[in-house]
Amino acid sequence: MIFKLFKRKKVKCISSRNEHFGDVAGLIEGIRKLTKSQKIDKVSLVQQHLLLISKINHDVAKILHGTEEPVYVMSSLFLHDSFNFLNQQEEESVHFITGPERGNAKFLGQIVPFKLDVQTIAGAEGNSRDVHRVLGKLQELEHRLLGYFHIHPGEGPGAIYPSSVDFKLQDILERGGYRAIGAIFSRDGYLRFHAPVLPNIEIFGKGVEKINESLYHLSKIGWVPGPRNNISRL
Numbered sequence: 078m079i080f081k082l083f084k085r086k087k088v089k090c091i092s093s094r095n096e097h098f099g100d101v102a103g104l105i106e107g108i109r110k111l112t113k114s115q116k117i118d119k120v121s122l123v124q125q126h127l128l129l130i131s132k133i134n135h136d137v138a139k140i141l142h143g144t145e146e147p148v149y150v151m152s153s154l155f156l157h158d159s160f161n162f163l164n165q166q167e168e169e170s171v172h173f174i175t176g177p178e179r180g181n182a183k184f185l186g187q188i189v190p191f192k193l194d195v196q197t198i199a200g201a202e203g204n205s206r207d208v209h210r211v212l213g214k215l216q217e218l219e220h221r222l223l224g225y226f227h228i229h230p231g232e233g234p235g236a237i238y239p240s241s242v243d244f245k246l247q248d249i250l251e252r253g254g255y256r257a258i259g260a261i262f263s264r265d266g267y268l269r270f271h272a273p274v275l276p277n278i279e280i281f282g283k284g285v286e287k288i289n290e291s292l293y294h295l296s297k298i299g300w301v302p303g304p305r306n307n308i309s310r311l
Contacts, residue, residue, distance in 0.1 A: 146276055149224070149258050151185040153282035153295075158307055160262050160295055162188055163228040169201040171227035173211065174257075175220045175309070183223050185258075188308045189215070198230050200242060212255075214311040222255045228262040234292055237261040237269040247273065266295035 163170045173189040191211045195202035215222060225246075229236050239247075243259065250257055251273065258278075259271045270278060270291045280287070284297040 147181045147183055147256075148277040148279055149183045149185055150279045150281065153280055153284040153297075155186050155307065156268065156280070156285055156293075157295060157297065159188060159226050160228075160266060160268075162190075162308065163226065163262055164264065166196075167230070168196040168198055169228055169230065170196065171201050171203065171225060173215075173222055174224035174226060175215055176223055178221065178223075185224050186307060187220075189311060190308065200240075201227065211311050222250070222257045224258045224260065225250075226260045226262065228264070230264065232263050232265040232267075234263070234267050234269070234288070236263045237267055239269075239271045243271070247271070268293045268295065 159172070159174075162172060171193070173191065174185045174187060175189055176184040176186040178184070189211060192204040192207040193201050194204045212222060227243075231237075239259065239261065243261070247259055257272075258276060261269050261271070268285075270293075275291055278290070280293070284295065286294045286296045288294060
């Protein structure tokens with residue numbers, strides 16, 4: 078798939094369709110319509126560009142490696158548990174996630190906290206010694222780090238784009254051999270997944286609305302979970 082970006086953010090396909098890029102043409106058409114509208118929604122335009130880049134990266138990787146991409150599976154109840162865990166205070170918070178694996182399916186279902194040295198409205202920083210201890214304990218128990226979720230202070234989809242610190246953490250994990258998916262919550266229940274190549278995501282159950290491939294919204298904010306038996310204090 079080859080495409081060109083012209084002035085005024087116009088996008089034009091210049092190659093024939095390919096089965097591996099079935100969704101790309103639709104994304105490009107969506108961007109074209111946004112740029113033609115009288116009132117350009119800049120946030121939506123940025124979201125569509127990011128989604129397009131992620132989709133192309135995903136499809137190119139699939140072609141180059143010729144392997145089945147992993148599928149990250151989680152329940153809507155787990156996502157509400159994660160949100161409630163992270164949203165207990167005004168400061169940012171973060172936790173790791175693990176769970177069973179079967180073939181290319183990664184089941185995110187276990188919250189794994191670790192100590193934080195810094196926890197402010199602007200960010201959170203883990204205690205390096207405790208992070209290494211927790212990762213070592215997961216390895217000892219033959220569990221892998223599958224994800225890490227955190228929360229930002231703002232509301233709405235525009236508040237949960239990954240920061241430079243988030244990208245740095247992702248790079249550190251990738252170079253350390255941890256292929257984990259990241260996700261960021263807003264205070265009003267939006268959730269954006271991120272990774273160098275966004276994998277397939279499947280969410281079981283109701284209470285979570287899918288907006289696009291990376292952006293979701295918890296539609297049942299206020300649901301109170303039962304006993305937190307999905308939190309592992311390693």
